[in-house]
Amino acid sequence: MTTHHIPVVLTAAGAAGNNEDVVGDNVSVVNEMYRSLLNAEEIAPNALRSYFADFYLTQALDGGFAQYVFMTPDRAELDGYIREGLEAMGAKAHLELFNRAAALYDLLTETELQDYLEDGATTEDNAEGTAEGTAAGGHRADGAAAMELLDAEFEDLFEAEDVTGLNADWLRNQPSLLILTEQELAAHIADRVAQVPDMEERRAEEERENGPEFELIIRELCAVAGHELVKISMGDPNHEHHGETVLAWHFTTDQGEFIMIDDDEEAVMINPQTQEILATVEFELDEDFVEA
Structure with a gap:
């Protein structure tokens, strides 16, 4: 089974729920596949695009773009999944903002990066108070202030463009979507695992690492x-x-x-x-x- 023919899988309970349930169900299914030691090449690409787009949104909501970067082991790979996912689900405004934030973050100097990451006021407070703070002598590095403005823009955009709804609708309309009971899902993953030729080596490596x-x-x-x-x-x-x-x-x-x-x-x-x-x-x- 090639990567492009692996279907997106949802549980019956998750698929019957609201938008948050559908997106969360895909996350749970992908997590279960990872726990079963399937790798990215053995999971539906669109399931991963949805998964990592939701991961980015969750991190950015909690701590801005900086938290997404901090929690990401391989941005080169994840940035690609996120861009492709946001584009495919029609979240054009979020994609445009993600591209601007990623480009600006990568241009930050060491001083600007430290200023952006330092503890202090919340992103929203910093964004609203940048001019006031500068006037009072509390000047922030230009790149840090610009990133904080983008973080504030993200929070506003999250309310304006329903990216979770777009993500859920996109998942519901996946070609060859499989909707399974919990028991059927377990059997489906077990069947995929049985087709992996080096699974014993993966299990041995997992045992060593843990x-x-x-x-x-x-x-x-x-x-x-x-x-x-x-x-x-x-x-x-x-x-x-x-x-x-x-x-x-x-x-x-x-x-x-x-x-x-x-x-x-x-x-x-x-x-x-x-x-x-x-x-x-x-x-x-x-x-x-x-x-x-």
């Missing part, structure tokens, strides 16, 4: 050291290290046996025979880790 924290740290250390992890043997809570009793994780790579020791700031990969440190990762404030 493993316990010590395993993720060990995998990161192995990557830094250029080793391939073979297995994690055990945790030793009574390991002696620099005169202290610490928890050490024993593991094997393609190059031998090693241990991992971590504290609040960093984790190290040590050769237990020579005590040489082969790799270090430092913990960020959010308790993720990065290569040292």
